[in-house]
Each structure stands twice: as structure tokens, then as C-alpha cells.
Amino acid sequence: MLMVYLRGLLLLLCLAGLSTPAFSVAVDTPLDDPRQEARARAIHKQLRCLVCQNQSIEDSNASLARDLRILVRERIAAGDSDDAAIGYIVERYGDWVLLRPPIKAGTLVLWAAPAVFLILAIILIAVWYRRRNGPASKPVASLSAEEQVRLKDLLDRGDQP
């Protein structure tokens, strides 16, 4: 009886081993070479999905994203360098597909903007800080004789109960 039970358990375990986790999307076939696959995956993460726009093709379920993933794998398997594989896609879809825009004349403003704003902010804060502390550090004109008399008068009065 125990043997039957154990045999059943063994069969169950074998079947569990055979099954693969179910995915809601069609699963890509990875490349055989794990290093090539890793390179392809790294490229997938850099390419923007054209349909969903704010996802990489790695994250997207769109059918075009899947086609592009397969295409990148093919280029890598064919011996393309990373740059060549990315260039292949850029040739067709333009710089727009790059999640990280390239530095060129047209994107200079984009790349320089954070640095420019940072420097601008530092200058503004410095100016503001100097102005705020400036007058205090300057020697204040001393009171005139008339003012001193009035001040003394006020202080004296304040002392009285």
C-alpha cells in the first residue's frame, strides 16, 4: 500500500518537473548562448516600444515589441555587435526608439538643461544669500546726537516702574 502511495507521489513529482510556469504572453525563445542572450536582453531594455511608448520592448506585450525582440536576437546571433544591432533598429525607427537619446546637436539642449539649471540655481542662491547677509555685516550708520538723546529718554522711561 505504501509503495503504491510512494509511486504515485513520484509520478506527481515527475509531472510537476515537466510542467513550466504559465505565462500570459507568448514566451520568447531565448538564444542558446547565455552570453548572447544576456546581450540581447540588455539591448531590449534600451529600446523603446513604439506602440506603448513609455515601455521598453523588454517590458511590452505588444506584438511589434515581440517582433523587435526576436529581430535583436537574430542580429546578435548573426554576429552583430551591440551597437550594430541597435543601429539596425534605429535605421528603421529613428532615434526615437532609444530610451537614452544620443548626444548630438539637436539634443544638446536636452542634455545640458539639468547642468544649466543647477548652475543657475547655485548662482541665484548665492546672490540671495549674499543680499540677505550683506546689509547686516555692513557698519550701520551711528545715531545722530538728537537720536541718542531720544533713545536715552525712552530707555530711562522704560526703567521706571
Place this chain on the structure above:
Amino acid sequence: MSEPIAEEIPRRAWLRLVPLVVALVIGAFLFVGLGLRPKEIPSALIGKAAPEFDLPALPGRPKGLKTADLKGEVSLVNVFASWCVSCRAEHPLFMKLQASGVVPVHGLNNKDKGEAAMSWLNRYGDPYDRVGADLKGRVSIDWGVYGVPETFLVSAEGRIVCKHIGPVMQRDLEILLKAIEALRQGGTAQC
């Protein structure tokens, strides 16, 4: 006593305008943004030769489509599919265009399986001269297609001149027809 304070107010008066100026600048950016269409990605292929391809005809229909077919006269290449809803919207215009004979319209069928494309054309009408069956969608990728429908204007030299993303409506067709006219006169197309 109060003189120094009274002096300070006019000196800093311009500071009161800062929020207004900032609001106006932001407003200007947002206003321009209203007119932008982020879903329309400019094509990287404008001005370039149409990609090299050779696609078979749809099953049961003569005339496939290849690069050489696009040379010799100005033509339109319409990427369509039976599963594409907005293709239905532009379809009557292409039927009219074909009837008028102004410009040949070629079809690039995107990933239709089996008889789907042919039954769609039989049901609604076939406005195309040649149709290439792009079963895997590879040629569409070479054309930089990312959404169906898309329509390309190809010059007589086989160069991609314009790309229209989304269904071609009457207004878009007028722009395309003007561009076609300009091309035929040897001018530059505005689109």
C-alpha cells in the same frame, strides 16, 4: 523713520511680475504641447530609398509587391490588415482613389493569416494595384511601420517622400494629392 521701507518697495516691484512671467512661460509650453501628437513618431526613412523587399501576392490574387515595382511612377503604399479597425475607416477613400485612377495604390498586408486578407478585400472591395503579403511583419519593420494603417508616398525614383500615420481621411488625402502633383511637376512635396 519709515523712509527706508518706503524706498524699498518700488525697487523690488518687478519681483511681483515673476510669478506672472513664469506662468506665461509654462502656459506657452503647454499651449504648444496641445498641438503636438506624441503618438505620431516621425519616420526615419523620409527621403531615403524604399527598403529592399520582395513579397508574394495574397493567396488567390495576382501581383505581389517588390522594391522594383515602386519605380517608374509616383505611388502610394498602404499598410493594411483585415484585423485593423481604422483600415475600414480609410477604405472607402482608397476605393474612390482607385476608381479615379489618379495614382496607383499598392497594399502591404500586415500579418494576415490564411484567407483573412482576401476575404476582407472581397467583402469590402479591393482598391489595390499590387499587394504584398507580409506574413511575418518583417518588411513592415523595414519600412518603419509601428501601427496599422500607415500610408507612404513613394516617388517615381522609389524614394519614400511622406508617411501618414493612422487612417487617411479626406483632409489627409488632399495633402497627399497636392504632394503627388508637386512630385510630378518635379517640385518638392509638402506633407
